[in-house]
Amino acid sequence: MRQKKQLMAIVLIGQQGCGKGTQARLLAEKYKLKHIEVGNLLRQIAKEKNSLGKKVDQLINKEGKMIPRDLVIQVIDRAISKATKNEGLILDGTTRRQVEIAPLEKILSKYSYSISYIFYLKISKAITISRLGKRRVCQQCGRSFIAGVDITLQQKKCSFCGGQIIRRIDDRPMAIRQRLAIYQTKTQPVIKYYQQQKKLIEINGKQPIKKVFRDIVQYLDDYYKK
Numbered sequence: 397m398r399q400k401k402q403l404m405a406i407v408l409i410g411q412q413g414c415g416k417g418t419q420a421r422l423l424a425e426k427y428k429l430k431h432i433e434v435g436n437l438l439r440q441i442a443k444e445k446n447s448l449g450k451k452v453d454q455l456i457n458k459e460g461k462m463i464p465r466d467l468v469i470q471v472i473d474r475a476i477s478k479a480t481k482n483e484g485l486i487l488d489g490t491t492r493r494q495v496e497i498a499p500l501e502k503i504l505s506k507y508s509y510s511i512s513y514i515f516y517l518k519i520s521k522a523i524t525i526s527r528l529g530k531r532r533v534c535q536q537c538g539r540s541f542i543a544g545v546d547i548t549l550q551q552k553k554c555s556f557c558g559g560q561i562i563r564r565i566d567d568r569p570m571a572i573r574q575r576l577a578i579y580q581t582k583t584q585p586v587i588k589y590y591q592q593q594k595k596l597i598e599i600n601g602k603q604p605i606k607k608v609f610r611d612i613v614q615y616l617d618d619y620y621k622k
């Protein structure tokens with residue numbers, strides 16, 4: 397499973413609201429990894445005023461659909477190509493469907509990476525719905541908060557960077573239901589696949605952020621000690 401000659405890539409998967417974005421950010425900081433957040437990269441593209449931007453905006457923000465696989469892979473490729481030499485990767489927001497598995501591995505190996513760990517942050521559907529309904533994000537730094545927990549319900553300014561706090565379009569109730577349905581049909585088979593391959597490390601995503609982080613770090617500290 398681990399090959400030291402190759403560079404390390406960590407994959408975080410889990411249902412929307414499982415906290416993978418937050419964990420990826422914390423892990424990237426601790427281990428100096430490049431954080432590749434596919435959803436954020438796509439949302440950036442959706443803001444561009446060209447035809448690609450418009451198409452992505454339509455799919456994510458208006459129709460709540462998945463982005464074509466080849467585009468996802470292209471975005472990941474571009475992000476990896478910007479990593480500095482010898483920098484490990486943490487991937488969040490892929491692989492969300494089975495057809496992404498092979499092309500992702502191909503791209504990783506093109507840049508001498510291999511997947512060292514796949515962490516599955518497991519939460520129930522009920523938790524997903526309740527977390528996403530309360531999720532707010534900073535438009536500037538991308539940090540996410542739970543309204544009523546991390547920030548007050550009225551808070552409009554990010555306490556880290558002063559950016560504006562918003563509710564993402566795809567976190568509205570209709571969109572949440574649609575994303576959950578996509579998750580069930582597309583991502584669940586990926587989880588099964590990795591489980592069968594014995595590559596998946598299951599983490600209880602219901603726990604507080606710090607505890608989830610500690611559970612993941614236990615595995616990675618072992619890796620870095622060797």
Ligand SMILES: [Zn+2]
Nearest residue numbers: 534537554557
């Ligand atoms: Zn911020």
